[in-house]
Amino acid sequence: MKEVNLVLGVIGADVHAIGNKILEYALTNAGFKVHNLGVMVSQEEFVKAALETDAKAVLVSSLYGHGEIDCRGLKEKFIEAGLDDVLLYVGGNLVVGKQDFSEVERKFKAMGFDRVFPPGTMPEEAIKALKEDLGLI
Amino acid sequence: MKEVNLVLGVIGADVHAIGNKILEYALTNAGFKVHNLGVMVSQEEFVKAALETDAKAVLVSSLYGHGEIDCRGLKEKFIEAGLDDVLLYVGGNLVVGKQDFSEVERKFKAMGFDRVFPPGTMPEEAIKALKEDLGLI
């Protein structure tokens, strides 16, 4: 597999670090070149990192329920920066409270995300999706 | 309180003995003269005991879910025996499975029971009902 750059980070004021560390480990193990921005990443930092690393995909995590507020406008910033083609994934506990996931998925897809992952997604699923979407299989 | 005779028993093939023993103790403590037929009591035994003891009320328990089959026709037997005026109570886990209690109550009232008690009823509640219905308060 030729080098594929990914950007990884937990958006907003969210400090959930463990899943982020595991995802970095699993994605690296799967052969990707991972640029992990860690926790508490702003929209601007995601855009900047995607530009600088020539990332093929950006994986945004949100575990604390504020995902809806934090992610709004991110796709627009990517478009402005000429990053229309960069894959945008989002996953985690994206909203406050127990909501029907299909509703959450619809909402985040409308916000411009290519894939939306529910709570409890294992790294393998994200890797499989990446390989499919990037034509690596 | 003048002597009030009660008949107590667990109907059908049901062998649940503990609640029966507690009810006997509590009713006796409350001043009633209790004729406890114990477990596995047939409809005929209830009628016979009510006749013989000049009971003012008959308390039928059923804990094992067959209450519906076991109790059908009991009121008719009481009427046949001229015991129209004897109070008929029933209580316990009356049907198989979790059912809406108001539905169960409706069903057993239609079968001629004066009071229907849900699972978990404390003896105090039965005693209170008896005193009300027998005008002992």
Add this chain to the structure above:
Amino acid sequence: MKGKIDLEKFLQSRKEVLATWPTGAEVSLEDGVNYHKALPPEKNFAVKLKKVKEEGITAIQPRAGVALLNEHIALLKYLEKEGEADFLPTTIDSYTRQNRYQEAQRGIEESLAEGRSMLNGFPAVNYGVYPCRKIIEEVNVPVQVRHGTPDARLLAEITLAGGFSSFEGGGITYNIPYAKEVPLRKSIEDWQYVDRLIGYYAEHGVLINRESFGPLTGTLVPPSITIAINILELLLAVEQGVKSFTLGLGQCGNLNQDVAALHGMVELAEEYLKRFGFQDVDLTTVFHQWMGGFPQDEARAFAVIAWGAVAAALAKANKVIVKTPHEALGVPTKEANAQGLKTTRQIVNMLKDQRFMVNEEYLLEKEMVKKEARAIVERTLELGEGDLVAGIERAFAAGVIDVPFAPSRFNLGKILPARDDTGAVRILEFGNLPFDSEIREFHRERLKRRGEKEGREPSFQMVIDDIYAIGKGMLVGKPRTK
């Protein structure tokens, strides 16, 4: 002990038994043995239980049974798939338990008419051998018959020929808590028939597991009484050739007591097996989650279920019988049944590598419970003068064995249990239990501590408070505030 029932005599009585209901005609021993031999070993209860014991894990099993065959099969498949049950049950309805097959028939018909189960279990006798085999063939784990039948001879004939490979009960444990008028000699002899039948299968290479019904009346039974009765039923069973036997214990609620009792039971049983020369018996244990009153609230019921699972897992019971969050409300839905299994599975898995740590209180508890159980068994053996059945009969008549709150009139019913200040079940009224002063003092002292804490003398009201306690969210019953 008098030894195995003579084969000729046994085969003779079989004819009478099989004639008591039309489906009896379907039973053939040869066909039954062949059917079992053709089954894959993972469907054999005794084989799988032995494996479970070797692995040191705690297997999980629900209770379940409904009136109609297809619904019953669907229920078991659901509990196997959704609930991940290691062993499946077929709980028999209460009419069949009293051999009232006519009424069971009416229950099947009414269930068909109403479109829902009007029976609290599966009427296996009415269905007969082939529907039983359909159950066995549709599921992938071993299935046990669970009931409460004083005379289970025909039920055993039909279900064992039907491919069931474990049979719960016993001449004491399925009489005293389940019947009112059945003499002990009658039920014990009927169960010797069942054990002899299982012995016959064993002679022909088919291992059927027998399980004693540990919980008895389900509420506040002092563990030593359970243990003594289990050991007597074990001896009765192995005498007839049973080779796989499971000792049962119902949870009392105090962890230390429950673990000590389970371990003490096994140690004492092994002692008696050795003493009477039975060497090739697979001895296993089953722990029943709390069998008394449950909280109506489901979240609270989950707590009671989990606590039972904790005790089973830490005691390393080989199997745990699972309650459901609907317990207080009667027969559960299949979903609730699977939930009980899942809660239990999560606990036994999380605890499988942990063990109960030996401590002084545990050692004392185990010593005392063995001392008590031994006293009962020894006196029973003495009373029998070489005839175990007679001994048991006399022991019950004399109150040497006495089960609290039992409906049977052949049980003296003079003892009264109550919890001590740690929630352990003690004996308040000893009746005629053959206990020495050391044992009596042990119980009295523990109950005194509680009485002092609560500022009241131990009494029947205290016992009632204990009976309701778990349902009300406690273990030790509180004095009611008037």
Add this chain to the structure above:
Amino acid sequence: MKGKIDLEKFLQSRKEVLATWPTGAEVSLEDGVNYHKALPPEKNFAVKLKKVKEEGITAIQPRAGVALLNEHIALLKYLEKEGEADFLPTTIDSYTRQNRYQEAQRGIEESLAEGRSMLNGFPAVNYGVYPCRKIIEEVNVPVQVRHGTPDARLLAEITLAGGFSSFEGGGITYNIPYAKEVPLRKSIEDWQYVDRLIGYYAEHGVLINRESFGPLTGTLVPPSITIAINILELLLAVEQGVKSFTLGLGQCGNLNQDVAALHGMVELAEEYLKRFGFQDVDLTTVFHQWMGGFPQDEARAFAVIAWGAVAAALAKANKVIVKTPHEALGVPTKEANAQGLKTTRQIVNMLKDQRFMVNEEYLLEKEMVKKEARAIVERTLELGEGDLVAGIERAFAAGVIDVPFAPSRFNLGKILPARDDTGAVRILEFGNLPFDSEIREFHRERLKRRGEKEGREPSFQMVIDDIYAIGKGMLVGKPRTK
């Protein structure tokens, strides 16, 4: 230790703090003190917690907070009535925790527009003193501020003047797991301000409880690290005049380890209080039900909740913080929150008269955990050369204190924990922890046993397996079958 912050200096910094957001102007110390004094004693957290400790019971407390005041009050009232919570929380939203009050304001407005909470907690700073008092007045039990705020000075000013009588956190425990870029000196000094504020209230006759955040990053934190950090925060707090302090510990999952760690923590804390001459501190404990990944299935989640409650009850923790069956899915509904409380209540009630029995393994575990924690604290004190704050700062920089999986760049992040074959959390990579060879050998030996059982070398993959294990229904993570 440098002693209490000078009053004049403290009052001077207050002015700056209160000026950082408009609601700061509402705060007056005199008014705050008077408000607390007018509250009934049963609403005071420290008073009630002391009583709980004396009674030897385990009180229960949920987590809860939503964006809108009336909804938040309704939520707390529900948890008090339906959930029978002994103590109530007000969980603060994540923007407020980062002092991002503008964003919190937007969250309030969006919540109003959407008709549902768009924030994961209650933005108390934005509301100010009087809405806080409305909360206190509407409920009947003490309320605590729970958050994760490195700089909680304004939050403390507002909520304490608002009648809250307990404040969770600390300069270490609310920085290292909750921030990325906040220097330790900054967060510790900001928390010394909070502690000084509570000291001020104490000087004026108002007892406010302070609680350390035991779980840290919530997953596989070796208990000795938690204990060392708790003791350092305790010393920092009592230095500023805090009189009621609660030590916190997150459940690891192995019962023996959890109980030993809780007991060891108290023993060691008492030792240090004595050594530094603090005699009038009410020391209590809080145990957090498992803070790592939960099973999605609710029945399984109930099992995890119950197991945490069992450990808390047997360890006789003074308080347990309760999870909900929705844990895996994010912020729970109020019904799910009450269910977690009910399950926990049932367990702590059933177990209140039972205790964990002392055994050899427990004594060893307690000895080791104290030895480890003592080594960390002692080295930290040495590094500080009389300045505790400097000592902590240097200890983190050197990796003498190291929290696994922490987001802060001021945490070295070189240690790696893993479960041993009994599920106890051990240390796989020691980083720069100041442990002697005896301690290291203890950990290595335990992990080796597991490695042998699983036929693999301990590695980061093993750690990942452990992190997911409980969510997948185990405690010790299994090697994945590819």
